[in-house]
Amino acid sequence: MAVASAPAGARSILERPPAARLPDRILRYGLLGLSSLILVLIVFFFVRLISEAHPAFSHFGLFGFTFGQNWNVEASQFHALPLVEGTIVTSAVALIIGVPVAVAAALFIVELCPRRLSQPLAILVDLLAAVPSVVYGLWGFFFLVPKLHGIETDVARALKWIPFIGGSSITTTGPNLFITGLVLAIMILPIVCAISREVISRVPTDHKEAALGLGATRWEMIRLAVLPYSRVGIVSGAMLGLGRAIGETIAAVFLLGDASRIPQHLFGQGYSLAAVIANEFGEAQGLHRSALFAAGLVLFVFTLLVNGAARGIVARSSRTSRVPAGGAGGGGASAAAAVGA
Amino acid sequence: MSAAAPAAGGINARYGVSARRRRTDVAMRGVLLAGTAIALVPLLLIIYYLLHKGLSSMTSGGFFTSDPTGASAGFFGGAQKIGGIKSALLGTVEIVLIASAIAVPIGIGVALWLVEYGRNSVYANIIRFFVDVLTGVPSIVFGLFIYIVLIVGTGSTYAGWKGSVTLSLLMLPIVIRSAEVVLSLVPGALRESALALGAPRWRVIFKVVLPTAASGMVTGVLLAVARAAGETAPLLFTAGVTNVTTLNPTHYQNSLPLQIYNDFIAGTTQNFNRAWGAALTLVLLILIVNLSARFISSRSRLG
Amino acid sequence: MTADRTTPSSVDVSPDDTADGTERTRAAQPVPSAGPAPAPAPVSSSAGHALRLEQLRAFYGDAEQVKGIDLDFNAGEVTAIIGPSGCGKSTMVRCINRMHEEIPGAHAEGRVLLDGENLYGPTVDLVAVRRAIGMVFQKPNPFPTMSIFDNVAAGLKLSGARGGGLREKVEGALRGASLWEEVKDRLSEPGIGLSGGQQQRLCIARSLAVEPEVLLMDEPCSALDPIATLKIEELIEELKQRVTIVIVTHNMQQAARVADRTAFMLTGDLVEVGQTSDIFTNPRDSRTEEYVTGKFG
Numbered sequence: 001m002a003v004a005s006a007p008a009g010a011r012s013i014l015e016r017p018p019a020a021r022l023p024d025r026i027l028r029y030g031l032l033g034l035s036s037l038i039l040v041l042i043v044f045f046f047v048r049l050i051s052e053a054h055p056a057f058s059h060f061g062l063f064g065f066t067f068g069q070n071w072n073v074e075a076s077q078f079h080a081l082p083l084v085e086g087t088i089v090t091s092a093v094a095l096i097i098g099v100p101v102a103v104a105a106a107l108f109i110v111e112l113c114p115r116r117l118s119q120p121l122a123i124l125v126d127l128l129a130a131v132p133s134v135v136y137g138l139w140g141f142f143f144l145v146p147k148l149h150g151i152e153t154d155v156a157r158a159l160k161w162i163p164f165i166g167g168s169s170i171t172t173t174g175p176n177l178f179i180t181g182l183v184l185a186i187m188i189l190p191i192v193c194a195i196s197r198e199v200i201s202r203v204p205t206d207h208k209e210a211a212l213g214l215g216a217t218r219w220e221m222i223r224l225a226v227l228p229y230s231r232v233g234i235v236s237g238a239m240l241g242l243g244r245a246i247g248e249t250i251a252a253v254f255l256l257g258d259a260s261r262i263p264q265h266l267f268g269q270g271y272s273l274a275a276v277i278a279n280e281f282g283e284a285q286g287l288h289r290s291a292l293f294a295a296g297l298v299l300f301v302f303t304l305l306v307n308g309a310a311r312g313i314v315a316r317s318s319r320t321s322r323v324p325a326g327g328a329g330g331g332g333a334s335a336a337a338a339v340g341a
Numbered sequence: 342m343s344a345a346a347p348a349a350g351g352i353n354a355r356y357g358v359s360a361r362r363r364r365t366d367v368a369m370r371g372v373l374l375a376g377t378a379i380a381l382v383p384l385l386l387i388i389y390y391l392l393h394k395g396l397s398s399m400t401s402g403g404f405f406t407s408d409p410t411g412a413s414a415g416f417f418g419g420a421q422k423i424g425g426i427k428s429a430l431l432g433t434v435e436i437v438l439i440a441s442a443i444a445v446p447i448g449i450g451v452a453l454w455l456v457e458y459g460r461n462s463v464y465a466n467i468i469r470f471f472v473d474v475l476t477g478v479p480s481i482v483f484g485l486f487i488y489i490v491l492i493v494g495t496g497s498t499y500a501g502w503k504g505s506v507t508l509s510l511l512m513l514p515i516v517i518r519s520a521e522v523v524l525s526l527v528p529g530a531l532r533e534s535a536l537a538l539g540a541p542r543w544r545v546i547f548k549v550v551l552p553t554a555a556s557g558m559v560t561g562v563l564l565a566v567a568r569a570a571g572e573t574a575p576l577l578f579t580a581g582v583t584n585v586t587t588l589n590p591t592h593y594q595n596s597l598p599l600q601i602y603n604d605f606i607a608g609t610t611q612n613f614n615r616a617w618g619a620a621l622t623l624v625l626l627i628l629i630v631n632l633s634a635r636f637i638s639s640r641s642r643l644g
Numbered sequence: 645m646t647a648d649r650t651t652p653s654s655v656d657v658s659p660d661d662t663a664d665g666t667e668r669t670r671a672a673q674p675v676p677s678a679g680p681a682p683a684p685a686p687v688s689s690s691a692g693h694a695l696r697l698e699q700l701r702a703f704y705g706d707a708e709q710v711k712g713i714d715l716d717f718n719a720g721e722v723t724a725i726i727g728p729s730g731c732g733k734s735t736m737v738r739c740i741n742r743m744h745e746e747i748p749g750a751h752a753e754g755r756v757l758l759d760g761e762n763l764y765g766p767t768v769d770l771v772a773v774r775r776a777i778g779m780v781f782q783k784p785n786p787f788p789t790m791s792i793f794d795n796v797a798a799g800l801k802l803s804g805a806r807g808g809g810l811r812e813k814v815e816g817a818l819r820g821a822s823l824w825e826e827v828k829d830r831l832s833e834p835g836i837g838l839s840g841g842q843q844q845r846l847c848i849a850r851s852l853a854v855e856p857e858v859l860l861m862d863e864p865c866s867a868l869d870p871i872a873t874l875k876i877e878e879l880i881e882e883l884k885q886r887v888t889i890v891i892v893t894h895n896m897q898q899a900a901r902v903a904d905r906t907a908f909m910l911t912g913d914l915v916e917v918g919q920t921s922d923i924f925t926n927p928r929d930s931r932t933e934e935y936v937t938g939k940f941g
Contacts, residue, residue, distance in 0.1 A: 020541065027543045031454035035468050038451055038513070042471045045486055052489055104376025112373055115748050121377065123635070128384050130631045132571025134598045135620045138605065139387050142394075142613070186383045193380065206785040209743060210847070214799035214854060215775025217358060217366035224798060228789035247479025249574040250598075254605065274574075277481050281578055293489075296482045303477040352761055356772035359803065 053294035055287060065294055071271070073280065078291035080298055086177065086256065086270035087246055087302070093181020093266075094245040098188045099238045105189075106196035106234075111222055122197060129190035137254030140183040145174050145255070152178065152267045165266050177270045180255040184248055188241035195240065199233030200226055232317040239310035243303045249274035273299040395621030398614045405430065405622075409584040409600065409615075423611050426619045428586035429600035433623070435588060436501055436580065436596055437570050440508035445562055447509075448516030455517075456524040457546060476514040481574035483510045488578040499581025501594030507575040512565040519561025523554045556641035563634035567627045573598035597623040692719025693759050693857035693888050695740065700754035702735045702744055710736045711912040712754070717858070722880055722889040724903035724920065726896055728940065732912040733892045737860050740890065741777035742770055758857065775799070778851030778887070782863045784843035786835035786850070793831040795846055799854040813853055820886070821849035822879050841872025848879065852887075859883065861891040865898065877902050896936060900924055908932045 056078060057065055068079025109121050159165050207225040216224060257269035273295050281292050358366075398404065407425040451468070459465025487507040492498065527550050535545040551558075581593030582603065597619050604616035695717040702710035710732045717723045725733040738744040739752045742763065756763040763773050786795045796814045797805070805813060814831075818824040823845040827838070835846055844864060851859060861880075865873040880889060880902050893899050899906050900920055907917040908929075916923065916932045927933045934940060 023543045024541055027546065028454075028458055031450050031458065034447060034450045035454045035459070038447070039468055039471055042475055048489055049482070049486060052485075101376050101379050104373045105380040108373040108377040112370060113377075121381075124384060125380050127628075127631075128380075130567060130571075130624065130627045131387060132573070132598060132623060132627065134571070134573045134601045135387070135391070135624060138601065138616060138620055139390055141605075143386065143390050189380055189383075204785070206781060206783060207787060209746070209779075210781065210785050210787070210850075211798075212746065213741065213743065213774055213779040213781075214802065214850065215356065215358075215771050216799075216802055217362055217771055219366040219369040220362070220802055222369075225787065228787070231789075243477050247477075247481070249479065249481045250602065274479055274481055277485070278574060278577060281485070293485060296479070296485050299479050300477075300482055303479060304474065307473070307477045352758060352763070352772050352776055353767070353769045356775040357769045358771045362802070 049293060049297055049300075053290060053297045056290040056294040059287060060291075065291070066298055071276070073288060076287060078288065078294075080273065080295055083271050083273045083276050083295060084298065087272040087274070087299070089177050089266070089270065090181040090184055090252065090256070090272055091242055091245040093178060094184035094188055095238065095242055096185075097182060098185030098241060098245075099192055101185070102189050102192035102237075102241075103196050103234055106193050106200055107222060107226070109193075110197055110200045111226065112218070122194075125193050126190050128186060133187065133248060133250045134254075136183050136187055137251045140179060140251065141175065141254045144179055144183065148179060148182075149174070152176070156265070156267055164264075175255045175257045175269065176267045177256065178266045180252055180270075180272075183251050183255060184245040187248060187251065188244050191244060192234075192237045192241040195237030196230070196234045199230040199237070202233075203229045232314055236310040236314050239306050239313075243306045243310075246302050246306065247274055247299060249278050253278050273302075391617070391621045391624060394614070394617035395619075398618030399621055401618075404615075404618055408586050409595075423615060424584070426597065426600055426615065426622065428584055428595040429597045429619060430622060431586055431588070432501065432580075432595040433570060433597045433626070435590065436505050436508065436576070436594055437566060439502060439505035439590060440512060440569055441562065441566055443505065444509035444512035444516055444565065448513050448565075449520050449558060452517050452520035452524055453546065453551075455521050457542075457550070472514050472517050475510075476518070479574075480511055480572050481577070483507050484575040484578045486510070487575075492579070499579060499593050501580050501587075501590035501592060504576045504580030504594065504596070505590065507579045508569040508572065511572060511575060512569050515565040515568060516562055519564065520554075520558050523557030523561065524550065526557070527553050556637050560634045560638040560641065563630050563637070567630040567634070570627055570630070571598060571623065573602055577602075597626075692721075692885075694719045695858055695888060695890070696755075696757040697736075697740070698755040698757065700736065700739055700752065700756065702732070702739050702752045703750060704747070705749045709912055710739065710752075713909075713914045715907055715914055715917060717888055717890055718905070719888050720884060721904040722884045722891060722902050724899035724906045725890065725892045725909060726894070726899050726906060726935075727909035727915075728935065729894065730911075731909045733909050734862050736909070737862055737890060737892050738779075740858070740860055741779055742773050743779065775854050776856055777858045777860060778854065778856035780844070780847050780851055780859065780861045780864045783867050784840060784847050786838075786843050786846050788834070788836050790835055791832045792827050792835050792838070792846060795835040796849045796853050798850060803854075814849075817849040817853035820852045820883065821845045822875065822882070823849055839872070841868050841875060844868060844872070844876060845879065848876075848883075852883075856887060859887040859889050861889065863892055863894060866894070873898070896924070908935060910935070 060068060060079060065078065065080055066084065067081050069081050070077045070079045071082050072078075105121075105125055109118050109125075113121060156165065203226050207229065208221055211221040211225040252272045252275040256271060256275050277292050277296055277299075280288070284292055404425040406427055408428045409426065410424040451472075455465050455468065459468065484507055487503055487510070491503045491506065531549055531553065532545055535549045536542070540548070576596055576599055580596060580599070582599065583593035583595050585595075587594060601616045601619045601623070604612040604619070697713050697715040700710060700713045700715075701708060713736055725737060727733050735744060740756055740763075742752075744750055744752050752764070754764070758776065762768070763777075786792075787798060790798065793814055796817050797810055800810055800813055815824060815828075818827065823842060826842060827833075827846075836843065838846060844867075848859075848864075865876055868876070877898065880891065883889060884904075891899075891903065903920045905918060906920040906923045908915045908923060908927075908931075910931055916927060916929045918928075923932060924936050927936060
């Protein structure tokens with residue numbers, strides 16, 4: 001039985017002509033090239049930043065710059081500690097106020113509220129992310145500052161025995177660290193809430209039913225089954241919010257004033273790393289400009305540390321407790337994207 | 342005995358919840374409700390304030406059709422006109438459009454490579470890591486970078502397109518991340534059946550994968566756009582400050598966030614009013630983009 | 645198995661009973677809600693707790709999944725519920741501890757009487773019901789972030805148990821679940837580090853710790869290997885002295901092994917209930933016969 005065979009010299013029909021493979025190759029290597037370009041770009045980004053910041057670092061020393069106490073433009077003294085502390089204070093306020101509110105709202109929306117209200121409430125909270133930071137700055141300055149002035153003075157007087165918060169000789173003069181932190185809290189609310197909602201809704205029904213089956217009240221069920229499971233994801237969401245608060249520039253510019261002193265008290269003026277760059281870069285020359293780049297680098301290293309810590313927490317917990325942190329990772333990515341993080 | 346009396350005490354007595362637990366339950370539920378209410382209060386306040394202060398300015402004659410005159414009203418008495426926000430509005434639209442034109446193709450391309458070719462390889466994970474790092478960069482640092490590279494580095498001056506490039510740097514990681522998520526949601530079975538029919542890889546990507554992921558990617562892009570439109574810091578040292586409307590991106594270009602910022606600094610009531618009008622306009626713009634993104638995403642064929 | 649039957653207080657006294665107290669299977673017709681004379685409610689005693697379902701109906705929205713069930717569960721016994729997938733057995737069982745209404749849009753009608761008290765009564769505390777009636781689920785689900793000890797103690801801590809008393813109760817529950825010997829040296833290790841069978845016994849211990857009167861088991865062995873299954877079946881045999889047990893199973897051999905009485909359900913109706921041996925060897929209803937001989941399922 002003769003098996004049909006191709007005429008000698010002709011290609012088998014199973015082989016694609018080289019020309020047909022070309023588009024595939026082009027696509028594959030084209031995209032690879034693009035991705036590598038991105039890599040190169042990012043590396044170049046950091047190299048350039050570091051080289052611009054270098055003069056300031058070499059003049060004042062790495063530690064001298066970051067932890068020195070004096071940021072004085074006229075005297076050409078650039079030490080970032082007041083800025084760092086201002087950044088820390090405002091971010092801390094943002095976290096302390098923003099995260100509990102965001103998590104409470106997330107728990108309510110997912111676990112407690114009537115089904116029909118879940119989606120609308122979630123959208124409303126997410127809408128906070130649609131407000132640009134410059135509008136937050138405007139609103140904070142014109143609405144919050146005057147409204148809270150009286151309250152702040154009262155609190156400062158009532159709590160005068162707590163250092164940094166109180167003091168009977170405090171006069172609050174408008175924009176200050178606390179208000180900045182408060183507005184930052186509002187700005188990070190949507191991100192933290194979105195990620196928390198995502199993680200909380202991934203708690204398996206099994207565990208919740210097991211808790212209820214033991215005779216737990218609704219809150220006890222949340223405490224037993226929901227919170228421990230979603231703790232990791234919530235923390236990583238909070239850190240994402242923290243990173244956002246650290247780098248927020250314009251709201252800080254509107255609400256901080258520009259006193260580049262070490263922050264004396266919560267309701268006083270201060271400065272932040274991001275705000276100083278925005279305020280002073282326009283007219284900065286030479287060493288000053290380099291110092292601002294250095295401040296930007298310090299700022300960036302902070303966010304890097306925070307994000308890295310968040311990732312470390314997620315990774316470590318998924319190794320030890322076998323609570324799938326995929327909820328934190330994948331869910332977090334899409335939830336964060338949803339609020340345009 | 343066949344009496345049907347319930348066991349002594351009833352179930353509530355045998356197993357019921359103590360008053361303390363009951364109180365805690367009610368209290369904590371109240372706390373969570375309160376938290377949600379607190380979360381919503383700022384939104385309502387901002388909306389109210391925006392409308393209250395911005396509507397009148399927005400609806401005044403010439404708000405959208407005249408450029409800022411650069412004058413600060415009221416200093417010299419009388420009705421010196423400060424103008425509208427035409428250049429800012431058009432500037433924002435154009436700057437963001439150009440930024441998207443840069444960021445979207447590149448971002449989708451990188452995401453495509455990561456999902457289709459790189460997958461879980463070491464190199465792909467390195468790229469993912471760096472993109473992640475890029476996500477965390479504060480927006481003002483992007484401005485610094487572009488300033489150094491494109492302005493000082495080339496010895497030239499501010500320009501609208503340089504602002505666009507800065508914004509595209511901001512948008513890139515957002516686009517890449519959300520596109521990657523969406524593309525990896527395309528079922529492998531879909532790709533495989535197309536490949537099994539003998540289609541070459543590039544065709545499968547363009548005719549099957551991309552269309553399936555399209556609405557999801559559009560959502561991601563729109564969210565990145567909404568984010569970019571509201572950013573001020575990256576434009577501070579790149580796009581330049583100007584009042585005139587220009588459609589030429591090689592000139593200085595105005596933008597809504599910058600306009601608001603400058604009006605705030607100007608410090609007079611009329612400038613403030615215009616700032617509010619511009620703020621309302623900007624928020625409406627972003628809302629439209631945002632809601633379109635949600636709408637498209639709700640009709641997506643994926644996840 | 646029949647030893648307790650002669651004690652009147654733990655028997656469902658009805659006109660169908662024969663003189664020595666053993667129960668005949670009911671006639672092969674849909675179970676009437678009222679027979680020639682209404683049967684008095686089963687009464688509890690120190691021998692155990694009895695459960696009765698009266699016209700129990702369960703709905704998902706408007707869809708009726710369980711269509712009017714009358715069923716008794718005797719104290720000190722294991723009752724198995726068998727039937728094909730989708731017949732409503734899990735749904736019915738979840739109505740007993742009122743977990744069914746946790747699903748959005750779901751509700752139940754009818755009466756569930758625990759020792760004569762209607763669990764659906766208006767003054768009854770939902771949380772009390774759940775504590776009195778324990779549940780073991782299909783897939784072992786110990787709390788993933790808690791240690792073995794904490795898992796068992798979880799229910800106890802809710803009502804404020806502490807310290808030495810707590811440790812005693814945890815040990816008692818673990819012994820009751822035949823798990824103590826295997827875990828007594830590693831109580832602080834994570835609960836999910838145990839094997840599947842051990843995890844399920846851990847869940848049983850967790851339920852036992854709060855001393856429920858009835859234990860519901862919804863296909864507890866379907867995710868386990870045969871050896872683990874065997875251990876749990878032995879456990880059930882021991883436990884039925886302490887708690888009345890209701891077990892849902894799709895495995896007829898399992899019902900034959902562990903259950904005193906068996907109820908067969910089909911598309912939401914109770915077709916037949918009676919002594920397990922009678923159901924399998926001499927069923928009254930033709931549908932029961934077809935199911936147990938494997939003609940469908």
